[in-house]
Structure formats: structure tokens, C-alpha cells
Amino acid sequence: MTAFELSPEHEEFRQVVREFARAEIAPYAADWDEHHHFPVDTVRAMGKLGLFGLIVPEEYGGAGGDFTSVCVAIEEIGRVDQSLGVTLEAGVGLGIGPILRWGTDEQKRRWLPDLAAGHALAGFGLTEPEAGSDAGATRTRAALEGDQWVINGAKQFITNSGTPITSLVTVTARTGDDEISAIIVPTGTPGFVVEPSYRKLGWHASDTHPLTFDNCRVPADHLLGERGAGFKQFLAALDEGRIALAALAVGLAQGCLDEAVEYASTRSSFGRPIGARQGVAFQIADLKVAVEAGRLLTYKAAAAKDAGRPAAEVKQAAAMAKLFASEAAMAAARTATQVFGGYGFMEEYPVARFYRDAKILEIGEGTSEIQRMLIARGLGLPVE
Amino acid sequence: MNIVVCVKYVPDATADRTFDPADRTVDRVNVPGVLSELDEHAIEAALQLAESGDAEVTALTVGPAGASDAIKKALQMGVDKGVHVTDDAIHGSDAPATSLVLAKALTKLDETSPVDLVLCGMASTDGGMSVVPAMLAERLGRPQVTFAGSLELSDDRGTLTIRRDGEAATETVEATLPAVVSVTDQANEPRYPSFKGIMAAKKKPVETWSLADLGVAASEVGLAVAWSTVESYAQRPPRQKGTVVTDDGDGGRQLVAFLAEQKFV
Numbered sequence: 001m002t003a004f005e006l007s008p009e010h011e012e013f014r015q016v017v018r019e020f021a022r023a024e025i026a027p028y029a030a031d032w033d034e035h036h037h038f039p040v041d042t043v044r045a046m047g048k049l050g051l052f053g054l055i056v057p058e059e060y061g062g063a064g065g066d067f068t069s070v071c072v073a074i075e076e077i078g079r080v081d082q083s084l085g086v087t088l089e090a091g092v093g094l095g096i097g098p099i100l101r102w103g104t105d106e107q108k109r110r111w112l113p114d115l116a117a118g119h120a121l122a123g124f125g126l127t128e129p130e131a132g133s134d135a136g137a138t139r140t141r142a143a144l145e146g147d148q149w150v151i152n153g154a155k156q157f158i159t160n161s162g163t164p165i166t167s168l169v170t171v172t173a174r175t176g177d178d179e180i181s182a183i184i185v186p187t188g189t190p191g192f193v194v195e196p197s198y199r200k201l202g203w204h205a206s207d208t209h210p211l212t213f214d215n216c217r218v219p220a221d222h223l224l225g226e227r228g229a230g231f232k233q234f235l236a237a238l239d240e241g242r243i244a245l246a247a248l249a250v251g252l253a254q255g256c257l258d259e260a261v262e263y264a265s266t267r268s269s270f271g272r273p274i275g276a277r278q279g280v281a282f283q284i285a286d287l288k289v290a291v292e293a294g295r296l297l298t299y300k301a302a303a304a305k306d307a308g309r310p311a312a313e314v315k316q317a318a319a320m321a322k323l324f325a326s327e328a329a330m331a332a333a334r335t336a337t338q339v340f341g342g343y344g345f346m347e348e349y350p351v352a353r354f355y356r357d358a359k360i361l362e363i364g365e366g367t368s369e370i371q372r373m374l375i376a377r378g379l380g381l382p383v384e
Numbered sequence: 385m386n387i388v389v390c391v392k393y394v395p396d397a398t399a400d401r402t403f404d405p406a407d408r409t410v411d412r413v414n415v416p417g418v419l420s421e422l423d424e425h426a427i428e429a430a431l432q433l434a435e436s437g438d439a440e441v442t443a444l445t446v447g448p449a450g451a452s453d454a455i456k457k458a459l460q461m462g463v464d465k466g467v468h469v470t471d472d473a474i475h476g477s478d479a480p481a482t483s484l485v486l487a488k489a490l491t492k493l494d495e496t497s498p499v500d501l502v503l504c505g506m507a508s509t510d511g512g513m514s515v516v517p518a519m520l521a522e523r524l525g526r527p528q529v530t531f532a533g534s535l536e537l538s539d540d541r542g543t544l545t546i547r548r549d550g551e552a553a554t555e556t557v558e559a560t561l562p563a564v565v566s567v568t569d570q571a572n573e574p575r576y577p578s579f580k581g582i583m584a585a586k587k588k589p590v591e592t593w594s595l596a597d598l599g600v601a602a603s604e605v606g607l608a609v610a611w612s613t614v615e616s617y618a619q620r621p622p623r624q625k626g627t628v629v630t631d632d633g634d635g636g637r638q639l640v641a642f643l644a645e646q647k648f649v
Contacts, residue, residue: 009586012460013579020576050578063580073579 032205047118060112071247078251082357083205095122102225123161142173180230191216202357242322249325256336294325323371326361393451422505424574459585460577476607483519521564
């Protein structure tokens with residue numbers, strides 16, 4: 001059992017991020033969503049606030065903070081804008097995380113300061129057209145020719161891979177028959193092609209692209225971590241990603257709760273606020289319980305990670321948090337749009353955007369089905 | 385160099401601000417307080433000067449126990465240390481008394497390590513008188529340079545130049561240090577505290593001084609000797625419900641009639 005009550009400093013930090021999100025993001029979120037605009041200046045401002053560098057040690061320009069502080073930031077940004085929430089989540093977990101964890105000192109010195117400051121973003125190229133949750137099916141290949149890796153293949157759904165400030169993408173590739181390795185590919189390397197953006201149901205203001213690698217050559221020393229350890233390495237990173245995504249889901253559910261309470265208090269029908277009707281009020285009461293439960297599971301998992309609890313415990317906690325919080329978020333979006341009635345279907349209210357943004361939370365960083373499988377396995381069940 | 389920023393803990397403008405019915409002073413107990421947002425511009429100016437050269441920045445406040453939150457926010461933004469002057473006798477002090485306490489505290493700071501520059505916000509967001517910086521400069525016998533829209537130090541850090549934007553003209557004013565300067569909300573965009581700043585603030589030194597520490601007698605400050613007092617106050621009347629014009633073909637006429645009645649047209 002780990003303690004999961006947030007410290008006063010975490011709560012103060014939450015207030016700062018909340019204020020930043022209220023002033024710098026909320027007024028523009030609908031517009032960015034409508035125009036599929038990646039707000040690079042706001043991302044830089046988030047960097048200036050230190051959000052990307054939270055877990056980066058001070059010697060590389062970060063705050064030397066804990067993982068819980070990252071979850072706090074993701075939740076508060078995600079409460080008003082899921083696109084920027086996932087930009088932060090992926091920027092830290094997938095962009096910075098692998099380099100921080102497996103990078104050589106030289107690689108850290110070269111890439112981390114700009115990433116920590118939010119001057120640059122990095123992506124993580126794992127998913128392929130035919131390798132999603134089944135990452136072992138990776139087809140992208142990298143062959144060592146002299147002192148260069150030659151990479152060929154394709155990746156898809158890669159967040160932060162094509163922004164104006166993307167400095168690199170870490171790519172997983174087969175470097176032998178039974179061997180997957182991770183390699184850093186700097187933006188602008190010949191043969192590294194960022195394909196046009198996807199048309200997505202939600203997360204309109206986040207940056208997601210397919211990538212192709214056509215005889216893309218990078219120096220041999222761009223190998224990240226041990227050769228052949230790519231698969232094991234990325235599996236280790238997934239637990240953190242799941243907790244961070246759970247925090248993003250808690251943010252969405254809380255955003256829906258905020259909107260639903262406000263609307264049910266002010267909108268009247270038949271002469272009374274709709275929140276006076278049990279049919280509405282009870283749904284919102286359930287929503288509140290779901291938000292709190294999701295938050296507790298999320299910060300408990302984050303605390304377990306920060307306390308260095310055994311890997312199996314963290315994995316189980318991360319899967320439970322991710323599963324519960326993402327399903328709570330989807331349910332919250334459904335409730336909130338229902339409370340708004342016809343207006344919930346209109347893009348002029350945030351709940352419609354939350355509704356579109358919610359579904360991916362049950363899919364990204366491992367589907368709900370994968371989470372259930374992990375939890376069942378953690379219980380010792382021989383589930384396939 | 386040494387920079388001291390005078391900051392004020394004020395009732396949060398987004399809360400329901402009110403008075404204490406007992407003595408008709410601003411209610412600072414039942415209304416949540418914050419660091420005055422106008423003072424954040426003075427802090428930002430100090431931090432920018434410190435970043436462009438070697439300087440230590442101190443935040444100084446006079447206020448009740450809760451005012452330590454204003455100091456804490458300043459430390460989280462990047463100020464190096466804090467001084468909190470608090471004493472029950474200060475309750476109800478007006479601007480002259482406040483400036484007296486601030487001046488004594490600055491003099492005490494000056495004795496340990498000479499204070500080169502005193503920065504203040506352009507006004508408080510509660511009293512809003514804008515006079516404390518001027519009174520402070522008079523008491524300290526230092527040049528007063530108020531309403532700085534920008535400020536620059538000379539290379540030798542001996543002179544200060546500010547721009548003051550007035551309605552009729554923009555003035556450039558120069559002063560020799562040490563000086564007292566008030567900074568407007570146009571001077572900069574205050575930074576948000578970072579997580580690193582929040583963690584670092586826990587370890588920064590804050591001194592708490594009483595009136596006795598400053599050699600100020602209780603009879604020199606407080607409500608009893610204030611030059612002005614609030615005689616009475618009343619709730620602002622609730623906003624009147626607006627008029628909704630239903631357009632039955634003559635909506636335009638009704639709108640014009642309304643505007644004419646209000647003498648807008």
C-alpha cells in the first residue's frame with residue numbers, strides 16, 4: 001500500500017497549471033479544435049512553465065520533479081483541452097521518457113535541454129499499420145551499414161512527429177531476426193518522411209502523422225539503449241504512459257463534470273433549474289463519484305511509480321487506473337452531453353468536443369481489452 | 385545589487401469582497417486572499433533585472449498572518465527571500481502608516497545590506513490609492529519614479545531610466561540609485577511559478593518582524609490614528625434585469641427608442 005494523497009506543493013502546482021489553462025488555453029480551445037490548429041506558441045508557453053521538463057533532472061534543464069507532478073499537469077491541461085493534454089502526455093512520456101531512461105549521457109546532453117524547455121518536441125514511433133498492441137509484429141527494419149543505420153519501413157499514429165518544433169522521433173525497428181531496437185531519427189534526415197496529418201474524430205489540435213522511412217540513414221551512435229532491447233524497453237515505458245493517459249482521462253471527466261454542474265444549475269425547464277430534477281442530478285452525482293474514483297486510482301498508481309514499488313504492482317495499478325479512468329471519461333462525456341440536451345450536440349459547447357475526444361482514451365496506450373488482460377494476468381489467471 | 389519588492393496581500397477580486405461590520409475595515413479574514421496581481425508586475429521586473437545581472441531580490445509585505453501567502457507566491461515566482469511584518473496593532477492602518485512601517489523595514493534591511501532599488505506595484509487592488517510608493521520615497525529620502533511602463537538600468541547599475549506613458553505624452557525619466565519605483569501592468573507579463581519554483585520556495589528564508597523589531601510604536605499605526613476612515617458602506621444594488629426586445633417587425637424602432645431614451649443617440 002502506498003500513500004497517494006498529494007503534497008501541498010503538488011496542490012499548489014495544480015492551482016498554477018489550472019490558472020494557466022484557464023487564461024492561456026480555455027478561451028482558444030474551441031477555435032484550435034475547429035481549425036485543426038496545433039498552437040505552437042502555447043506549447044512553448046507550457047514549456048516555459050516547465051511542464052515538459054518536470055521529470056527531467058536539473059542538469060539537463062528540467063525540474064527534477066516526480067511523475068505525480070506530470071500527472072497533475074496533464075489532468076489540469078486536459079480538463080480544458082485534451083489535444084494539448086495529449087501533446088504534453090506524449091511529449092513527456094514518449095518523447096522525453098525513452099531518452100531519459102536509456103540515453104547515453106551524450107544523447108541526453110544533446111536532446112534533453114530543448115525538449116525539457118518546450119523548445120522542441122519528440123515523438124515515439126512504435127505503432128505500425130500491422131503492429132499496434134502486438135508490437136512484436138514490428139516490420140520496420142534497420143540494418144547497420146558501416147557506421148550508419150539504414151532504416152526502411154512505415155509507422156502510424158505518431159503523436160508530435162510533425163510539429164514545427166519536432167526535433168526527433170525515436171523509432172523501433174528490427175535490427176535482426178529476433179531483435180527489435182530503438183533508434184533516434186532527427187527531423188530532416190533524408191529518407192525520413194512525415195506524411196500528411198490524419199483526419200481524426202477528436203484530438204483535432206494535436207499533431208499526429210504516419211511516417212515512412214526510405215533508406216533513411218542515421219549515425220550508428222543514434223541507437224537508443226541496448227541493441228535488441230527495444231521491445232523490452234518500450235514495454236517498461238508503457239506503464240508510465242498508461243498512468244499519464246489515466247490522468248488525461250480524469251481531466252476530461254472533471255471537465256465534463258464542471259460543465260454539467262454549471263449547466264444544470266443555470267438552465268431551466270418547466271420553471272426550475274434542470275439540476276432540480278432527480279433524473280439529471282443523480283446522473284451528475286454518479287459522474288462525481290466516477291471522477292473521484294478515477295483520480296484516486298490514477299494518483300495511487302503514480303505514487304506507486306514514484307515510490308519505486310515492484311514492477312508487477314505498478315503494472316497492475318497502471319492498468320487499473322487506465323481502464324477505469326478512460327471508461328469513466330467516456331461515460332462522463334455521454335452524461336454531460338445528455339445533460340446539455342440538444343445543445344450537447346452543438347460544437348459551441350465544450351461537451352461536444354469532450355465527447356469526440358473521449359473515445360480515444362479507451363484505445364490509446366493499450367485498449368481497454370489489453371488492460372483487462374493485464375489485470376487478469378496480474379491475478380495469476382491463465383488468460384490468453 | 386539588492387532589490388526589494390513591496391507586495392500586498394489583498395482579498396481575491398474574484399471572490400465576494402466585503403467589509404468587517406465591527407470596524408468597517410476591509411474583511412481580510414473571511415474573504416480568500418492573494419498576492420495583488422498588480423504587484424506581480426513589480427516582482428517580474430525585479431526578476432528580469434536579477435536575470436540580466438547579479439542581484440538578490442527580497443519580497444517585503446506588511447499584513448496579517450495570511451499575508452505570508454503573498455510572500456510564498458513571490459518566492460515561488462523566483463524571489464530569493466521574504467520579510468513579513470506582522471503585528472496586531474497594524475490592523476486598520478492607512479497609507480501613511482503603511483508607508484511608515486515599510487520605510488522602517490527597508491531601513492532595517494538597508495543596515496544589513498544596502499538596498500539599491502525598491503519596486504512597488506502601481507496600486508493595490510483593494511485600496512487602490514497608488515500613493516504608498518511616493519510616501520515611501522519621501523520617508524526614505526530617495527528619488528521616486530512612479531508608473532514605470534518599462535525600466536532599464538545603466539551598465540554600471542547606478543542610474544535607472546523609465547518610460548511613463550501618460551494620456552498626453554510619454555515621458556522618459558532618469559533617476560540615480562538608490563530609488564523607489566512603481567511599475568505598471570504594462571511593463572511586463574508576470575511569469576507563472578514553475579514546479580521547480582514551488583519546490584525551491586519551501587527552502588527559502590522568510591523573516592517575520594513585529595513593530596517592536598522595527599522600533600515603531602503601536603500608537604503610530606492602526607485604525608485609531610488613520611487620517612481617513614470608512615464611515616459607512618452599503619452593498620452594491622443587484623444588477624437590474626435587462627430589457628428583451630422581441631422583434632415583431634418594429635424591433636429596430638424599439639432599439640432606437642431605447643438608445644434615444646438613454647441619450648446614447
